[in-house]
Amino acid sequence: MVRGYSVLTLFAIFAHTAVYNLVGPVGSVIVIVVLTLGALGIWIPVIVRDPIRFRWRRLPWVALGYAALAGVSTLWSRWPAATLLTWMLLLAVTVTAMLVATVLTWDEIVRALSTAMKLILGLSLAIELWVVLILRHPLLPNFVDAPEGKIDPHLYWVRGNLFNEGRIQGVVGNAHQMAMMCLFALIIFAVLYAARARRRGLLIGWAVLAVVLMVEAASATVYLSVAVVLAVLAAALIARAAQKPDQRRLVYTVFAAIGVLGVIAGVVLRDRLLGLFGKDSDLTGRIEIWQAVWERAISRPVFGNGFSSPWVPWDPAFQGWILNHGLTVFHAHNMWLDVFLQLGIVGVALIAIAWLAVTWRAWFFAVDRPRWDLDASRTYSPVSLLPILLVAVLLVEGLAESAPIMLWGWLLLILLSFKMKSVPLVGVGVSERTPVISHGPRARQVP
Numbered sequence: 001m002v003r004g005y006s007v008l009t010l011f012a013i014f015a016h017t018a019v020y021n022l023v024g025p026v027g028s029v030i031v032i033v034v035l036t037l038g039a040l041g042i043w044i045p046v047i048v049r050d051p052i053r054f055r056w057r058r059l060p061w062v063a064l065g066y067a068a069l070a071g072v073s074t075l076w077s078r079w080p081a082a083t084l085l086t087w088m089l090l091l092a093v094t095v096t097a098m099l100v101a102t103v104l105t106w107d108e109i110v111r112a113l114s115t116a117m118k119l120i121l122g123l124s125l126a127i128e129l130w131v132v133l134i135l136r137h138p139l140l141p142n143f144v145d146a147p148e149g150k151i152d153p154h155l156y157w158v159r160g161n162l163f164n165e166g167r168i169q170g171v172v173g174n175a176h177q178m179a180m181m182c183l184f185a186l187i188i189f190a191v192l193y194a195a196r197a198r199r200r201g202l203l204i205g206w207a208v209l210a211v212v213l214m215v216e217a218a219s220a221t222v223y224l225s226v227a228v229v230l231a232v233l234a235a236a237l238i239a240r241a242a243q244k245p246d247q248r249r250l251v252y253t254v255f256a257a258i259g260v261l262g263v264i265a266g267v268v269l270r271d272r273l274l275g276l277f278g279k280d281s282d283l284t285g286r287i288e289i290w291q292a293v294w295e296r297a298i299s300r301p302v303f304g305n306g307f308s309s310p311w312v313p314w315d316p317a318f319q320g321w322i323l324n325h326g327l328t329v330f331h332a333h334n335m336w337l338d339v340f341l342q343l344g345i346v347g348v349a350l351i352a353i354a355w356l357a358v359t360w361r362a363w364f365f366a367v368d369r370p371r372w373d374l375d376a377s378r379t380y381s382p383v384s385l386l387p388i389l390l391v392a393v394l395l396v397e398g399l400a401e402s403a404p405i406m407l408w409g410w411l412l413l414i415l416l417s418f419k420m421k422s423v424p425l426v427g428v429g430v431s432e433r434t435p436v437i438s439h440g441p442r443a444r445q446v447p
Helices: 002-014 016-049 061-075 080-103 106-135 175-194 200-217 220-241 245-268 270-276 286-297 335-367 382-400 407-422
Strands: none
Touching (some): 002 080, 002 106, 061 080, 061 407, 106 175, 106 382, 175 220, 175 382, 220 245, 220 335, 286 335
8 A cells, every 4th residue: 555655646746747737736736735644644653663764864965955945045035935835845745755765665666666657658648549539629738628719739738649740748748748757667667677577578568658659759858868878877887897996997987088078079069969859059949048047046146036946837926037938937947047046056056966966876876786795796686777877867857957856856866865875785674674684694684
């Protein structure tokens, strides 16, 4: 039941826009409140009954410091109502992340994420087919009837583009987010396949569906993320094969050089690369958005203008400030610039340290051979690759979107940070339900 509840909360966060489009803003708030109260009802008794499973000293303190600064910013916020509302959402996501990290093992976390992704993929295919074959006209949020006259396509939940050249939005109602969910699903399914999970044939089927939906969603940022994920995967596997420190240093030097050359090539060939993905030189209006955000952010550069992730579109401070296709934009389309607007240089420093810490830990979680004694021949777990691949996707996402600081991006930051610090070895330790060292002497306890 706890695993099932964890899947439900993960789905509600990863597909929050689906919940929003289904039950509206008030309904989505009620859903998040109810799920958070349920999470607390599960989590608190676990901590009280078995306190050793909750290692509070290993909490992601820098990330939590960022969350605390976000709450304190209500005192100087230019949009205090939006700050309080979105800060409560941030706390709800944080509670969910800590619940999952505390009550589930590494293997169970991967399976829970897999189930949540399967729900998103399956429902996305179902709603796209329903709109095309049965409804036969685009679907607006909350199933409201379309008003007379021309409607901007960006207002629709699902446009019905499954069998034409347009981009699909899936159940999440956004083409880019749909593509991102597909990429997450592919990474998780690949890890499960490598870990020899049961029903691997079905995993292949789900992976094929994810590829098809990702191509239909056609997000340039996600295509870039795929390239980065493959590069990071190759680097991690090569680093694993390097047996000596000198070999590791050589690997790092080579990949650092490749990374620098890649960035230089990207800058030099920027226009050609954008053209391949159907983008113009202003990155589909992002340059104008960044300029407007910078002008407001620089007015309060130290502690920012006040937390709001996402921007609340009906708040007077945001309503009509930056428009895209006549709709109020609800984030800066760049994680770092968004944090600078909201919490200034102090916030940027905290979030940079938090992401640097999780990246550092995820890398060595992936490439260091699992050991707790003199035995250096134990095999790697495929699960240990999951954090670094997800972090790589989120860091690329942060260049063009603000998702890594809200909802599922924030959930993954807290979840991965806390779990890797608490349980640095997959399948070993009290939190992994193995109170003694795996394959070791029965009398030796995990520290």
